[in-house]
Structure formats: structure tokens, C-alpha cells
Amino acid sequence: MEWKAAEPELFRLPTLELAQALIGMALVKETQEGTAAGWIVETEAYCGPEDRAAHSFGGRRTARTEVMFGEPGHAYAHVMHTHCLLNIVSADAGCPQGVLIRALEPCAGIELMEKRRAGAKKLTELASGPGKLSRALGISMEDYGRPLWMPPLYVAAGREPGEIAAGPRIGIENSGEARDYPWRFWERGNPHVSGRKSWNR
DNA sequence: AAGTGGATTGGCT
DNA sequence: GCCAATCCACTTG
Numbered sequence: 001m002e003w004k005a006a007e008p009e010l011f012r013l014p015t016l017e018l019a020q021a022l023i024g025m026a027l028v029k030e031t032q033e034g035t036a037a038g039w040i041v042e043t044e045a046y047c048g049p050e051d052r053a054a055h056s057f058g059g060r061r062t063a064r065t066e067v068m069f070g071e072p073g074h075a076y077a078h079v080m081h082t083h084c085l086l087n088i089v090s091a092d093a094g095c096p097q098g099v100l101i102r103a104l105e106p107c108a109g110i111e112l113m114e115k116r117r118a119g120a121k122k123l124t125e126l127a128s129g130p131g132k133l134s135r136a137l138g139i140s141m142e143d144y145g146r147p148l149w150m151p152p153l154y155v156a157a158g159r160e161p162g163e164i165a166a167g168p169r170i171g172i173e174n175s176g177e178a179r180d181y182p183w184r185f186w187e188r189g190n191p192h193v194s195g196r197k198s199w200n201r
Numbered sequence: 202a203a204g205t206g207g208a209t210t211g212g213c214t
Numbered sequence: 215g216c217c218a219a220t221c222c223a224c225t226t227g
Binding site: 044046053054055078079080081082083085087100102119129130131132169170171172174175194 | 208
């Protein structure tokens with residue numbers, strides 16, 4: 001499989017547009033063990049200071065959120081309980097916004113992904129969640145701050161996306177009015193999206 | 202220097 | 215459905 005890495009300019013898109021533009025594109029991770037990749041089928045937008053659910057809400061600038069204040073297209077990884085979550089920094093420097101990658105449809109290195117995700121029985125469980133896809137691709141805090149238009153971790157040209165659906169984000173019940181913003185995007189009907197099937201219509 | 206809680210997952214009831 | 219696992223950044227003393 002040959003991958004065509006994205007142009008750095010792609011990530012300058014406004015966050016909500018980037019979150020939708022990424023659906024159907026590929027996320028590729030190269031390691032010594034081999035290369036694993038998947039089509040992006042679910043994302044969430046986190047719109048910086050205005051967004052109560054964002055880590056950068058109110059312009060909070062700390063060691064953790066620092067990379068979001070810089071140039072777009074870099075990786076913002078953070079740890080959640082036992083898992084690592086991957087975000088792509090979006091918009092221009094000074095705008096601390098990002099797009100959380102929530103689910104992938106595996107398309108290369110599937111054997112490697114299955115090995116890393118020992119316990120996942122079905123193909124649709126390999127990367128159907130933000131913590132799962134990090135595990136499947138071997139993404140960790142080592143990747144924090146890396147540019148996402150060149151190896152070892154990058155976004156690449158993908159396939160034609162299906163219809164894109166939008167709905168409220170997941171796991172942010174304590175985020176006030178931001179709780180209901182329809183800033184989660186996914187490919188309608190794709191079985192590799194996270195969570196239950198109820199909302200995937 | 203210690204306590205708190207979270208953009209999750211998977212296993213058990 | 216509910217709950218424990220288990221790490222680290224951030225807050226507070």
C-alpha cells in the first residue's frame with residue numbers, strides 16, 4: 001500500500017471543517033513492527049477557549065495543552081485513565097483547537113493491529129474508539145507534538161467518504177451548554193464507529 | 202508534596 | 215447497566 005501524505009495546509013481549515021474533511025482520509029503509523037493504518041470514520045471537534053468541553057477552554061495554557069497553541073497539524077496526545085487519545089491540532093497558531101480521532105476502519109497492517117489488540121474478536125472492535133485505535137496503531141505519548149504530514153505518524157489521502165452524520169459529543173456531560181453541540185461527525189452506517197449502534201443511523 | 206478526577210474500556214451482573 | 219483499572223496533569227497546601 002502506497003500512502004500519499006496530507007499537505008500541512010490541510011490542517012489550517014477551521015476546526016469544524018477539518019473534523020468533517022478528515023472523514024474518509026487515512027491515518028498511518030509506521031513502527032519497527034510494521035505499518036498499520038485505517039480510514040478515519042469518526043471525529044470530534046474541540047473548539048478552544050469558547051468550548052467548555054475543550055481542555056483549552058478559557059485559554060488555559062499548560063504543559064499538557066501547549067501544543068494546541070502552536071502550528072496546526074501536530075499531534076495532541078493525552079492520557080485518559082489507562083488509554084491514550086489522539087487529537088490533531090487545527091486552525092492557526094494561537095487558536096488552541098483540535099480534532100479528536102474517535103474511530104478507524106482498519107485498512108492495512110490488520111494482523112499487527114489484531115496482535116496489539118489481543119482480545120478484540122471482531123474486525124469492527126479493532127479501532128472503534130479513541131483508546132482502541134491508539135492501541136491498535138501503537139500511538140502513545142511518544143507521539144505528542146509530532147507533525148502529522150510525515151512518517152512515522154501521518155494523515156494520508158483516503159477513499160471517497162460516505163454520507164457524514166453529526167451529533168453531540170461523547171463523555172462530556174459535565175461541560176455545561178457545550179454538552180449538546182453537534183460537533184461529533186461520523187460516516188453514517190459504518191460499523192467501525194465507536195459505541196452502540198443506536199445513534200449510527 | 203499530596204489529593205483529585207478525567208474527551209475510556211472491558212468484564213461482570 | 216455498573217464498576218474497577220490505573221496514569222498523569224492540574225490544583226491546592
